[in-house]
Amino acid sequence: MGTAQLFFIILSILVLIIIAWVFIRNPTIRKEIDSITGLGFGLILIGMFFNGDDRFIGYGLMTAGVIFLIVDAVLKFRRAGQS
Numbered sequence: 001m002g003t004a005q006l007f008f009i010i011l012s013i014l015v016l017i018i019i020a021w022v023f024i025r026n027p028t029i030r031k032e033i034d035s036i037t038g039l040g041f042g043l044i045l046i047g048m049f050f051n052g053d054d055r056f057i058g059y060g061l062m063t064a065g066v067i068f069l070i071v072d073a074v075l076k077f078r079r080a081g082q083s
Contacts, residue, residue, distance in 0.1 A: 012048065036075075040068035 043065030051058030 009048075016045070034072070036068055036072040040065045040072060043068065 043061045045065075047058045047061030047063075047065060049058075050061060
């Protein structure tokens with residue numbers, strides 16, 4: 001593993017920690033996180049860890065996570081429009 005890869009891994013972990021910190025500190029955002037959102041973020045994180053061993057599995061898990069997050073955003077947008 002090169003220094004550039006290590007740098008980007010550390011950078012991505014720091015960004016995820018900052019995002020988690022913002023979610024924890026803001027109670028209105030914390031209420032909006034549901035199981036689909038958690039599953040999406042979890043798949044993205046797992047995909048990041050599996051990316052080095054087998055790229056097909058890593059990118060597949062990240063793609064599935066992004067799809068779950070997009071579906072969740074569309075569902076929330078439609079619910080907000082109906083209210």
